[in-house]
Amino acid sequence: DTAVSQTPKYLVTQMGNDKSIKCEQNLGHDTMYWYKQDSKKFLKIMFSYNNKELIINETVPNRFSPKSPDKAHLNLHINSLELGDSAVYFCASSYRRTWARNEAFFGQGTRLTVV
Amino acid sequence: GNSVTQMEGPVTLSEEAFLTINCTYTATGYPSLFWYVQYPGEGLQLLLKATKADDKGSNKGFEATYRKETTSFHLEKGSVQVSDSAVYFCALSVPSNTGNQFYFGTGTSLTVIP
Numbered sequence: 001d002t003a004v005s006q007t008p009k010y011l012v013t014q015m016g017n018d019k020s021i022k023c024e025q026n027l028g029h030d031t032m033y034w035y036k037q038d039s040k041k042f043l044k045i046m047f048s049y050n051n052k053e054l055i056i057n058e059t060v061p062n063r064f065s066p067k068s069p070d071k072a073h074l075n076l077h078i079n080s081l082e083l084g085d086s087a088v089y090f091c092a093s094s095y096r097r098t099w100a101r102n103e104a105f106f107g108q109g110t111r112l113t114v115v
Numbered sequence: 116g117n118s119v120t121q122m123e124g125p126v127t128l129s130e131e132a133f134l135t136i137n138c139t140y141t142a143t144g145y146p147s148l149f150w151y152v153q154y155p156g157e158g159l160q161l162l163l164k165a166t167k168a169d170d171k172g173s174n175k176g177f178e179a180t181y182r183k184e185t186t187s188f189h190l191e192k193g194s195v196q197v198s199d200s201a202v203y204f205c206a207l208s209v210p211s212n213t214g215n216q217f218y219f220g221t222g223t224s225l226t227v228i229p
Contacts, residue, residue, distance in 0.1 A: 004158075030214065031214030031215060033217070040221075040222075041153070041202050041221070041222040041224070042221055042222065043159075043204070043219045043222070045216075045217070048213075048214060048216065049214075050213045050214035053213075055213045055214055056216070090158055090159070092159075092217075094208075094214070094215050094217075095215070096210065096211075096213075096214045096215055097210065097215070100166075102147055102166070102208060102210070102215055103147075103149060103161045103164055103208075104149075104159075104161075104206075104208070104215070104217050105161075106151075106158035106159040106160070107158050108157060108158045109157070109158050
């Protein structure tokens, strides 16, 4: 039973295309996130959703649009892909709690390569 | 604001050597502290956590103690193995009405050689 699952695992596409990455969690968490990891392994928060509402929208080009149809799903759509979008994208989820079971769970990542 | 600073890598150790990866933080309120590990080609996995001052998190021989006076959460292991080769991330989370927000360090790459 995969807790946080993302699809696809690998995505190779040409510049200018539009693509989507899907994420689902079966942990009953109320908060979901998208992170971008660059080639130096630096993790950057992109979006955070709590109960389907957008909470964090960091400085991300508006070509990136998250969509949360329900608490268990958070998809990422990217328009007009650019070379600089090449990275590994991670979905994560957590409970909104102060101490018990408050850790984030991560998906396996989607390696996006724009050529 | 909230932030995490961790030791830059890469770190290369021989098998059975002692490991320390330093991590310090700044936070408003009362954060929880975490160490995550990322093996090649995989996502981040929780290694250990501590939720209040003086708590010690431990797992798989790794330990870290939440030190509020020094705002630190250093990761240690007494004897590393080749299988410990990975990238290690220190992180903190701060609860809010709109969900926990996580702040990650830059990651420290560890390579253990036989």
